[in-house]
Amino acid sequence: MHASVPTDLPALLAAMPKAELHIHIEGSLEPELMFQLARRNGVTLPYASVEDLRKAYAFSNLQSFLDIYYAGASVLLHEQDFHDMAWAYLQRARHDNVLRAEIFFDPQTHTARGVSMETVMGGLHRACTDAKNLGVDAELILCFLRHLSEQEAFETLEAALPLRDRFIGVGLDSSEVGHPPEKFARVFARCRELGLHLVAHAGEEGPPEYVWSALDVLKVERIDHGVQSARDPALMQRLAQDRIPLTVCPLSNLKLRVFPDLAQHNLRALLDAGLVATVNSDDPAYFGGYINANFLQTFAATGLDVRHAYQLARNSFEGSFAQASAKRRYIERLDVEFNAA
Numbered sequence: 001m002h003a004s005v006p007t008d009l010p011a012l013l014a015a016m017p018k019a020e021l022h023i024h025i026e027g028s029l030e031p032e033l034m035f036q037l038a039r040r041n042g043v044t045l046p047y048a049s050v051e052d053l054r055k056a057y058a059f060s061n062l063q064s065f066l067d068i069y070y071a072g073a074s075v076l077l078h079e080q081d082f083h084d085m086a087w088a089y090l091q092r093a094r095h096d097n098v099l100r101a102e103i104f105f106d107p108q109t110h111t112a113r114g115v116s117m118e119t120v121m122g123g124l125h126r127a128c129t130d131a132k133n134l135g136v137d138a139e140l141i142l143c144f145l146r147h148l149s150e151q152e153a154f155e156t157l158e159a160a161l162p163l164r165d166r167f168i169g170v171g172l173d174s175s176e177v178g179h180p181p182e183k184f185a186r187v188f189a190r191c192r193e194l195g196l197h198l199v200a201h202a203g204e205e206g207p208p209e210y211v212w213s214a215l216d217v218l219k220v221e222r223i224d225h226g227v228q229s230a231r232d233p234a235l236m237q238r239l240a241q242d243r244i245p246l247t248v249c250p251l252s253n254l255k256l257r258v259f260p261d262l263a264q265h266n267l268r269a270l271l272d273a274g275l276v277a278t279v280n281s282d283d284p285a286y287f288g289g290y291i292n293a294n295f296l297q298t299f300a301a302t303g304l305d306v307r308h309a310y311q312l313a314r315n316s317f318e319g320s321f322a323q324a325s326a327k328r329r330y331i332e333r334l335d336v337e338f339n340a341a
């Protein structure tokens with residue numbers, strides 16, 4: 001990094017190249033597009049207007065969010081709907097200088113309503129392919145809903161396998177407490193045999209034990225959220241030693257009351273402990289900001305500096321599932337940006 005540090009940190013944060021590794025595509029569905037799709041598809045939403053819907057976005061914990069998030073997805077019926085939602089996100093990602101996006105989707109939210117896996121993945125994958133023209137390298141990660149059964153996860157995997165070339169990995173999301181990673185041990189073992197990348201939400205609201213079992217039982221390569229790991233020094237050491245990336249989502253943590261305010265977020269402590277922490281948006285339409293808003297607000301609240309900015313961007317590329325040659329290119333672009341700053 002160049003010795004002279006830039007004075008305009010917000011501009012640097014916005015402009016720096018970055019990867020987004022924790023974004024639920026259903027969580028990028030903005031109220032305006034939700035109403036537009038509701039009209040297009042003849043679906044009635046239990047809200048009178050966009051403003052009325054936004055007012056409902058006052059969450060007290062993860063479950064209070066998930067109830068509204070799953071209801072919002074009811075407007076998604078056709079391939080074009082999934083495409084339009086993903087395309088809107090990818091344009092935002094381009095605007096925030098995201099070079100690489102690894103996008104979660106929740107097929108069970110849709111197949112349970114009679115929408116086929118083909119429809120869901122067809123629309124999402126077409127948007128990812130189109131995104132090459134934007135300069136965004138986008139890939140899909142299929143998430144199993146952990147509040148549903150192991151059997152249902154296996155059925156979902158079976159339904160997705162004919163489309164194996166359209167997703168690079170699997171994850172685990174939805175209600176964490178009471179649904180520990182080991183519930184899906186056999187599903188993840190099968191996915192591992194299939195050569196899929198493995199990630200899981202753990203330590204968002206759940207205890208450090210869930211992070212341990214995501215690592216040791218599921219054998220995941222990254223932990224989504226993972227902020228509760230800071231309560232367990234031995235776990236922190238393990239995460240640092242094995243360079244397990246944590247996909248941290250500060251505005252999500254704020255809105256779901258994992259931390260009382262951003263100033264008390266532990267991102268700095270995670271970085272200081274040598275963890276490969278990254279910054280991500282999780283469900284930007286619900287939590288009030290895309291990836292750059294997460295960077296800007298967190299830096300403003302916690303006093304992180306230009307060195308942290310570089311480290312977080314670098315971690316995002318290191319932690320991504322891009323090819324080694326692509327990772328090197330991304331990091332070269334990052335270095336150019338910082339040397340020029």
Ligand code: HPA
Pocket residue numbers: 024027062173174175176201204252282283
């Ligand atoms: O933050 C989250 N946690 C668990 N499940 C989710 N599904 C969307 N966002 C989340």
Ligand SMILES: [Zn+2]
Pocket residue numbers: 022024173201224282
């Ligand atoms: Zn998430």
